Amino acid sequence: xxxxxxxxxxxxxxxxxxxxxxxxxxxxxxxxxxxxxxxxxxxxxxxxxxxxxxxxxxxxxxxxxxxxxxxxxxxxxxxxxxxxxxxxxxxxxxxxxxxxxxxxxxxxxxxxxxxxxxxxxxxxxxxxxxxxxxxxxxxxxxxxxxxxxxxxxxxxxxxxxxxxxxxxxxxxxxxxxxxxxxxxxxxxxxxxxxxxxxxxxxxxxxxxxxxxxxxxxxxxxxxxxxxxxxxxxxxxxxxxxxxxxxxxxxxxxxxxxxxxxxxxxxxxxxxxxxxxxxxxxxxxxxxxxxxxxxxxxxxxxxxxxxxxxxxxxxxxxxxxxxxxxxxxxxxxxxxxxxxxxxxxxxxxxxxxxxxxxxxxxxxxxxxxxxxxxxxxxxxxxxxxxxxxxxxxxxxxxxxxxxxxxxxxxxxxxxxxxxxxxxxxxxxx
Ligand SMILES: [Zn+2]
Numbered sequence: 001x002x003x004x005x006x007x008x009x010x011x012x013x014x015x016x017x018x019x020x021x022x023x024x025x026x027x028x029x030x031x032x033x034x035x036x037x038x039x040x041x042x043x044x045x046x047x048x049x050x051x052x053x054x055x056x057x058x059x060x061x062x063x064x065x066x067x068x069x070x071x072x073x074x075x076x077x078x079x080x081x082x083x084x085x086x087x088x089x090x091x092x093x094x095x096x097x098x099x100x101x102x103x104x105x106x107x108x109x110x111x112x113x114x115x116x117x118x119x120x121x122x123x124x125x126x127x128x129x130x131x132x133x134x135x136x137x138x139x140x141x142x143x144x145x146x147x148x149x150x151x152x153x154x155x156x157x158x159x160x161x162x163x164x165x166x167x168x169x170x171x172x173x174x175x176x177x178x179x180x181x182x183x184x185x186x187x188x189x190x191x192x193x194x195x196x197x198x199x200x201x202x203x204x205x206x207x208x209x210x211x212x213x214x215x216x217x218x219x220x221x222x223x224x225x226x227x228x229x230x231x232x233x234x235x236x237x238x239x240x241x242x243x244x245x246x247x248x249x250x251x252x253x254x255x256x257x258x259x260x261x262x263x264x265x266x267x268x269x270x271x272x273x274x275x276x277x278x279x280x281x282x283x284x285x286x287x288x289x290x291x292x293x294x295x296x297x298x299x300x301x302x303x304x305x306x307x308x309x310x311x312x313x314x315x316x317x318x319x320x321x322x323x324x325x326x327x328x329x330x331x332x333x334x335x336x337x338x339x340x341x342x343x344x345x346x347x348x349x350x351x352x353x354x355x356x357x358x359x360x361x362x363x364x365x366x367x368x369x370x371x372x373x374x375x376x377x378x379x380x381x382x383x384x385x386x387x388x389x390x391x392x393x394x395x396x397x398x399x400x401x402x403x404x405x406x407x408x409x410x411x412x413x414x415x416x417x418x419x420x421x422x423x424x425x426x427x428x
Contacts, residue, residue, distance in 0.1 A: 030355040031417065037165050038412040045161040045408055046144060048075070052123075052153040053137040053146035057102075057183065059124040065102030065183040068123045072105045072156060072181055079163050081107035081179065088184075088191030094330050095229065101191035102183025106199070109163065111174040115423045116382075118178040118200055119162065119415075120372055121155030121209040121389070122185030126396050135399060143402040150392035154403045155209030156181050158389055162415040169416075173423040178203070185372050188225075188332040193375045200376035205345055205383040205422055207415065208373040211395060212387045215361060216407060218349060219386040220342045222374055223269065223366040224335030226296035226304055228311055230256055233324040236288035246286030247322045250279040253290035255319035260294075263310055269299035269366070272307060299366050301334050301378065333370035334378060341383035345418065348427045349385070352417045358410055388415055 055071060057064040069085050076083045086104045091097065102124060125148035137146035146153070159179055166177070180199055182192035189196065200206045212218070232253045237246030263272045274294045280287030298304045308329045315325045346362040353360035373386040390411055394401035421427035 028351070028355050030413070034165070034169065034416055034420075035356060035409075035413055037168055038409045038416065041161050041165055041412055042405075042408045044164070045157050045412070046139070046405070048160055049144060049146070049149065049153060049157040049403075050137040052156055053149050054132070056127070056129050056132045057124050057148070058127050058129060059102065059184055059187045060098050061129050062100050062102055064129065065124060069103045069105050069181075069183065072123065072160070073107070075160050076105065076107040076163070076179060079109075079160070079167050081109045081163070083107040086195070088195075090194045092190045092193055094188055094190050094332060095227065096187065097190040098187070104180060104182040104192050104195065107179040109174075109177040111172040111177065111423065113173040113423050114175040115205075116176050116178070116203045117174055117419055117422060118180065118203045118206045118376070119159045119209065120180045120182075120196065120206060120376060121159055122152045122183070122372060123156055123181050124183045124186050125151065125153075126186045135401065139405070142405050144405055145400070145402045147401065150211045150390070150401050150403050151395035152185070152210055152389065154211060154392065155389040158209050158411055158415065162412060162419070165412060165416045166419065171420055171423075174419060177419065182372065189372055189375060192372075196372055196375040197378045200382075200384070201379040203380055203382045205341070205385070205418075206373070206376040206380065207388045207418065208371060208376065208384070208386045209389040210371050210373070210387055211389040211392045211403070212407065212411070214391060214393055216391045216410070217361040217363050217387055218346045219367075220336070220338035220346055220362065220364040220384075221299070221366040222336040222370040222386065224298040224301070224304060224370055224374065225332040226298065226307070227330045227332060228272070228294040228296060229328045229330070230292045230294070230315075231326045232256065232290045234286070234288050234290070234320065235322070237286045239284045239286050243286055246288070247320050249287045249290035249323060252318060252320045252323040252325060253277065253279055253292055256315060256325060257292055259317065260311060260314050263307060265303070268303065269297065270303045270307065271295075271297040296329075299335050300337060304331055304334065334374045335366060336370060336374040336377050336384065336386065338364040339377075339381065339383070341381065342385055345383035345422070345427065346385055348421065349414060349418060352414055352421075353410065356410060356413055360414075
């Protein structure tokens with residue numbers, strides 16, 4: 001691992017960290033050509049980021065999404081990829097899925113080796129059209145600000161410039177390097193989830209470029225989010241004159257909710273909580289309709305399957321046999337579970353960071369909501385690593401989203417080296 005090339009000129013921060021670290025730990029030296037190139041690539045990446053932030057691309061802004069897809073596809077073509085802009089055909093309709101879903105950009109770079117590596121990020125944001133004027137791209141000190149810059153325009157830019165670095169290094173030892181950027185992550189990927197799962201299935205490694213949080217932690221697990229929708233149909237009738245002629249949907253709903261209130265298994269991270277309900281129209285009418293919603297969380301894909309079965313079983317037991325009860329379960333996002341391959345790849349990331357005098361945290365305890373990495377992991381035995389993006393803050397906020405400029409060079413170095421060492425078999 002150790003290379004005998006001299007250390008290149010470093011930015012003062014990295015240099016001081018590097019020296020401090022070098023004094024106490026013996027570690028491999030950086031690949032100076034890759035590191036020097038990462039430093040050269042910082043400004044072009046910021047230029048790309050400025051362009052991407054400048055295109056508003058909320059999940060429901062189809063014009064904006066088409067525009068950013070063109071921009072991303074164009075850059076990938078210039079880098080030598082076989083590129084296509086895809087439109088969704090297999091849509092998993094969720095309660096809040098819009099009629100039209102934005103495109104995805106798919107690019108494949110063919111190499112001379114055998115390893116299959118995929119890089120994913122999303123082009124859409126949570127913001128509504130018109131918000132960019134209050135939060136344009138700007139650099140202030142060590143931060144770059146802009147609408148959607150942390151979540152997830154930085155991820156798209158980082159992928160583009162990682163591929164650019166490999167091209168400049170004339171590195172082609174991978175079998176295929178696939179890039180997939182989608183336009184519906186923020187609405188739980190109804191249009192692209194099956195494609196992400198399909199393309200990821202035979203990859204040796206998938207790197208997902210959501211932001212690395214404030215400290216650049218790589219994430220190997222995220223919790224899954226589901227919703228249950230319970231609907232009851234009864235029959236209306238005058239509540240004063242002839243209540244016995246109705247079928248009270250509210251009574252049936254209440255019965256159902258109570259018999260489904262203890263399905264959580266906190267010891268394994270499975271949670272089901274009923275949170276929303278609605279019934280009836282007027283005080284003096286026996287309600288004909290009632291509905292409720294529950295929030296579900298899980299750490300294992302199988303737990304959602306079992307929960308769905310348990311719910312479907314429960315609704316067979318009715319209080320009012322004349323009522324009609326239906327239950328729909330949505331997996332908004334499956335959980336991402338750490339596997340041995342992802343542990344190995346992430347651990348190797350620590351070694352790579354060590355070469356440039358930095359330490360890297362890896363978290364395999366699920367925290368917070370899921371991402372597209374979970375869809376990538378559904379059918380693969382390869383590594384899936386989330387949080388490869390820049391450090392930053394303020395995702396989904398209205399005024400302060402930013403990325404840390406000093407995380408650009410380390411992240412470019414990390415992604416490029418991971419791809420190189422996976423391809424050559426140094427990272428097994
Ligand atoms: Zn995101």
